[in-house]
Amino acid sequence: MYSIQNLEDERNKNKAANEEDYLKVTDLVTNFYTSRGIVKALDKINFSIRRGEIFGMVGESGCGKSVTALSIMDLVQDPPGRVVSGRVEIDGFNIFSDIKDLARIRVKSETEVKIKRNKRAIKKHNFMLSKIRGKKAGMIFQEPSLALNPVLRAGDQITENILLHNKKAIADSLINRANLSLDDVKLVVDEVLNNKGETKSILNNWCRKNALVDLETQINSIFKNYTDPKEIENEIVSLIKGGITLVDKSSLIEARDYYDYREKMESFEIKRFAATEENDRELIRSIEAEEVKLRTTSGARFRSYSLRRIFTGKKVEKAFKMEANRRAKELLSLVSLPDPERIMKSYPHELSGGMQQRLMIAIALASDPKLLIADEPTTALDVTTQAQILKLLRNLNQLVGASILFITHDLAVIAEMCNRVAVMYAGSIVEQGDVLDIFDSPKHPYTVGLLGAIPTPQVKTDAGINLHTIPGSVPNLITPPSGCRFHPRCSFAMEICSKSKPKLVELEAQRKVACFLYSSEVEE
Amino acid sequence: MELRFFIIRRLLLMIPTLIGLTIIVFVLMWSLPHTFLASAFINPKAPNRAQAILTAENQLGLNQGIVLAYLHYLANTLTGNWGYMTLTTPIKFDGTVLSGIGLFFPNTIQLVIFAAILSILIAIPLGTYIGARPNSIADHSGRIFSLSFYAIPVFVLAVVFQVVFGKGVIKGNPVGIFPISGTFSISAINVISPPSWLVSGVGGVVLSEPTHLIIFDSLIHGDYALAANAFMHIVLPVLVLTLSLLAGILRFLRASMVDAANSEYIKTARSKGVPENIVIKLHMRRNALIPTITVLGLLFASLLGGVVLIEDVFDYPGIGYLALSTILSGSIFGVLGTTFLFGIILITANLLVDITYAILDPRIRY
Ligand SMILES: Nc1ncnc2c1ncn2[C@@H]1O[C@H](COP(=O)(O)OP(=O)(O)O)[C@@H](O)[C@H]1O
Ligand code: SF4
Ligand SMILES: [Mg+2]
Numbered sequence: 001m002y003s004i005q006n007l008e009d010e011r012n013k014n015k016a017a018n019e020e021d022y023l024k025v026t027d028l029v030t031n032f033y034t035s036r037g038i039v040k041a042l043d044k045i046n047f048s049i050r051r052g053e054i055f056g057m058v059g060e061s062g063c064g065k066s067v068t069a070l071s072i073m074d075l076v077q078d079p080p081g082r083v084v085s086g087r088v089e090i091d092g093f094n095i096f097s098d099i100k101d102l103a104r105i106r107v108k109s110e111t112e113v114k115i116k117r118n119k120r121a122i123k124k125h126n127f128m129l130s131k132i133r134g135k136k137a138g139m140i141f142q143e144p145s146l147a148l149n150p151v152l153r154a155g156d157q158i159t160e161n162i163l164l165h166n167k168k169a170i171a172d173s174l175i176n177r178a179n180l181s182l183d184d185v186k187l188v189v190d191e192v193l194n195n196k197g198e199t200k201s202i203l204n205n206w207c208r209k210n211a212l213v214d215l216e217t218q219i220n221s222i223f224k225n226y227t228d229p230k231e232i233e234n235e236i237v238s239l240i241k242g243g244i245t246l247v248d249k250s251s252l253i254e255a256r257d258y259y260d261y262r263e264k265m266e267s268f269e270i271k272r273f274a275a276t277e278e279n280d281r282e283l284i285r286s287i288e289a290e291e292v293k294l295r296t297t298s299g300a301r302f303r304s305y306s307l308r309r310i311f312t313g314k315k316v317e318k319a320f321k322m323e324a325n326r327r328a329k330e331l332l333s334l335v336s337l338p339d340p341e342r343i344m345k346s347y348p349h350e351l352s353g354g355m356q357q358r359l360m361i362a363i364a365l366a367s368d369p370k371l372l373i374a375d376e377p378t379t380a381l382d383v384t385t386q387a388q389i390l391k392l393l394r395n396l397n398q399l400v401g402a403s404i405l406f407i408t409h410d411l412a413v414i415a416e417m418c419n420r421v422a423v424m425y426a427g428s429i430v431e432q433g434d435v436l437d438i439f440d441s442p443k444h445p446y447t448v449g450l451l452g453a454i455p456t457p458q459v460k461t462d463a464g465i466n467l468h469t470i471p472g473s474v475p476n477l478i479t480p481p482s483g484c485r486f487h488p489r490c491s492f493a494m495e496i497c498s499k500s501k502p503k504l505v506e507l508e509a510q511r512k513v514a515c516f517l518y519s520s521e522v523e524e
Numbered sequence: 525m526e527l528r529f530f531i532i533r534r535l536l537l538m539i540p541t542l543i544g545l546t547i548i549v550f551v552l553m554w555s556l557p558h559t560f561l562a563s564a565f566i567n568p569k570a571p572n573r574a575q576a577i578l579t580a581e582n583q584l585g586l587n588q589g590i591v592l593a594y595l596h597y598l599a600n601t602l603t604g605n606w607g608y609m610t611l612t613t614p615i616k617f618d619g620t621v622l623s624g625i626g627l628f629f630p631n632t633i634q635l636v637i638f639a640a641i642l643s644i645l646i647a648i649p650l651g652t653y654i655g656a657r658p659n660s661i662a663d664h665s666g667r668i669f670s671l672s673f674y675a676i677p678v679f680v681l682a683v684v685f686q687v688v689f690g691k692g693v694i695k696g697n698p699v700g701i702f703p704i705s706g707t708f709s710i711s712a713i714n715v716i717s718p719p720s721w722l723v724s725g726v727g728g729v730v731l732s733e734p735t736h737l738i739i740f741d742s743l744i745h746g747d748y749a750l751a752a753n754a755f756m757h758i759v760l761p762v763l764v765l766t767l768s769l770l771a772g773i774l775r776f777l778r779a780s781m782v783d784a785a786n787s788e789y790i791k792t793a794r795s796k797g798v799p800e801n802i803v804i805k806l807h808m809r810r811n812a813l814i815p816t817i818t819v820l821g822l823l824f825a826s827l828l829g830g831v832v833l834i835e836d837v838f839d840y841p842g843i844g845y846l847a848l849s850t851i852l853s854g855s856i857f858g859v860l861g862t863t864f865l866f867g868i869i870l871i872t873a874n875l876l877v878d879i880t881y882a883i884l885d886p887r888i889r890y
Pocket of ligand 1 (some may be wrong): 034039041059060061062063064065066068077080081082328477
């Protein structure tokens with residue numbers, strides 16, 4: 001008899017090689033069905049992003065970078081667009097496991113396409129995705145002024161995300177703080193006051209022990225601002241108990257158990273939804289067994305509770321909201337926004353472009369996702385702000401440990417930011433590898449052209465880098481060139497290039513190129 | 525806090541608008557022959573007519589030049605001295621313009637408020653539903669509905685409704701159950717000794733005490749059968765007004781919902797994992813209501829125009845009836861008074877629209 005844990009361990013072992021991939025995109029195809037014809041925006045995209053890395057994606061405007069970003073979260077505007085086939089695995093979950101059920105697309109001719117959407121399947125799909133989006137991956141867009149909701153306060157836009165995905169964690173920290181007694185606080189205050197030199201480490205230990213890490217900086221500053229031990233104690237207690245005093249601990253615990261139950265049931269559901277591997281059938285069976293067990297032991301209790309609405313009661317809600325607000329303020333300081341208190345209450349239009357983008361990053365980080373998808377996050381900003389945002393993203397990558405998919409058309413930024421990079425051309429990835437390798441020895445003729453277009457550092461302009469030295473223009477994706485989509489502009493083009501599409505093959509470790517100069521493998 | 529300042533500022537801004545309104549009405553008055561003005565201003569039942577006309581000339585400041593006359597007009601308006609008018613008079617009517625307005629205005633307010641509340645209550649959820657599903661069957665039906673009801677003039681609609689739903693208009697029509705004129709049926713009261721709180725006048729106009737709204741007055745006096753009967757009488761006029769207002773709101777809400785749905789912040793909301801129903805009800809609708817609110821002011825103005833026509837079609841004793849009968853009887857101060865009243869209503873409606881707008885759209889304050 002397998003338990004879920006065993007099965008998962010085994011599965012993880014099998015995948016040891018891939019395990020470090022947090023995002024894995026396989027053969028992704030996205031089309032736009034417009035009245036002028038089918039825009040074949042993504043033509044079998046393959047790449048993967050490891051945990052913790054910054055993965056760059058570069059290419060001319062219109063090559064499909066944004067569509068890639070949106071497809072990963074299934075956010076492509078429909079109509080006219082649809083992800084047609086392929087897999088996107090985020091943290092091991094294939095979000096397109098049900099892609100065949102969502103819509104039936106019958107192509108009669110280029111301009112006449114019948115799409116029959118399965119409303120029920122789409123509804124279920126969107127419901128499942130709402131559990132994955134935000135929680136597993138967050139997104140940052142090019143125009144923060146458009147991407148932020150103009151009528152909602154900054155604070156509400158952050159806490160929305162926190163409250164959507166982190167209810168149990170919030171309940172936990174509320175309970176932890178409710179558990180703390182005045183004596184505990186007295187003890188640590190004494191200790192700090194007697195060992196002035198070690199304030200930081202004492203507090204760090206204490207906060208860690210009592211799950212108060214998120215309050216550490218604030219507690220620290222209380223010691224700086226007050227001298228009287230009584231005052232320090234009072235300040236710390238009111239900081240820690242802020243919001244909790246509203247509710248008695250038992251309803252917090254009930255709320256925690258309830259959200260714990262809900263999160264478990266949800267994760268079962270997501271696992272079942274996104275399990276696609278052959279050997280997952282066994283996993284599913286054991287998931288179902290566990291699910292039934294959980295439902296029979298706790299389900300009844302929570303059903304009757306939900307009748308009494310204890311955990312959604314006004315007071316508990318309010319405590320949750322206050323805790324979420326506190327976390328939101330921390331996020332605002334994390335993204336280096338000054339005066340979080342004020343920002344929480346502001347509306348997006350009251351902030352500058354750079355501040356808006358920081359806010360956007362804070363929102364994306366609010367539910368603690370392990371992947372940030374940043375689609376040209378600095379293109380709309382002025383140069384100094386650009387540099388600051390890039391630095392912030394690099395720091396966050398270190399601090400939070402989230403991987404970043406960094407999309408840009410600016411090669412200089414890629415060089416500065418990324419570990420690995422994929423070069424896109426007209427809906428395909430043409431080359432991929434470590435940034436240094438690619439900059440040292442570009443292989444694909446398009447990459448060579450791109451790098452030729454990069455000005456030397458001295459002549460680097462403020463406006464970033466445009467790709468004007470490659471002759472020819474970006475192809476129309478309704479009737480893309482046959483075979484290798486780059487062949488009309490390629491000075492090395494051979495006969496086969498217009499007939500077949502080269503496959504993205506691994507030339508050496510971590511180096512992939514799609515070009516017949518290097519391999520004769522054909523993409524079928 | 526900021527909102528309060530905005531409202532105060534907006535209220536202060538109403539003052540010049542109101543002054544503008546008084547100037548317009550005053551100029552209308554001033555352009556009429558002055559001898560006629562004085563004789564129209566006095567109580568027609570005044571015992572000493574010549575003396576009364578002299579007093580009126582002084583009250584109106586007719587001989588004191590335009591500036592002083594305007595100040596007199598302002599003072600008269602503010603003190604409720606709006607002049608007299610002739611009507612096909614209900615018994616209790618004392619002849620002053622203000623009391624005439626007091627008698628008939630409640631009936632109009634009743635229609636407008638019922639229609640406004642009903643149409644907003646229906647339009648917002650319906651527009652949200654439809655706007656979130658563009659090009660669905662619901663959307664197409666909604667568009668056909670709103671386009672046709674938006675295009676058909678209300679009085680035509682009123683007549684059509686009288687024919688289709690009017691009691692006794694078409695023999696054997698199963699849906700023809702609604703009375704098509706007046707505020708209640710004579711058969712619903714004891715004609716020999718009518719209730720003392722019914723005030724009847726010449727020409728069949730009957731008004732009730734104390735609110736002049738027969739539905740509420742009969743409820744107050746415990747005559748539930750009459751209340752039900754009176755209620756049936758307002759169904760058709762309210763329905764017609766509701767439909768035309770609903771069509772307008774729906775059209776704009778639908779369009780703004782579609783606009784909102786295509787915006788980047790909706791992608792952001794979805795990328796956060798916000799469930800679809802909240803994406804629609806919070807993120808889309810909050811934004812879509814803003815442009816909708818602005819047209820609500822315009823729609824309301826056309827509703828006021830419509831209600832005058834509708835009252836005529838349904839023989840309904842409201843402000844439209846009052847305006848019409850003052851025009852017919854040449855009671856110039858009745859006409860000026862109702863014009864002033866309509867101006868005030870529009871200004872107030874715009875104020876409400878602006879405040880709602882400010883509540884919904886944080887960008888409006890500066
Ligand atoms: N809503 C849309 N309708 C039709 N075509 C679209 C739409 N969005 C994107 N495309 C097409 O998809 C291709 C890739 O666009 P995009 O991903 O936005 O480029 P970029 O690399 O500049 O981000 C372009 O050819 C564009 O025309
Ligand atoms: S496959 Fe052919 S056309 Fe394409 S890049 Fe390589 S050489 Fe050029
Ligand atoms: Mg783009």
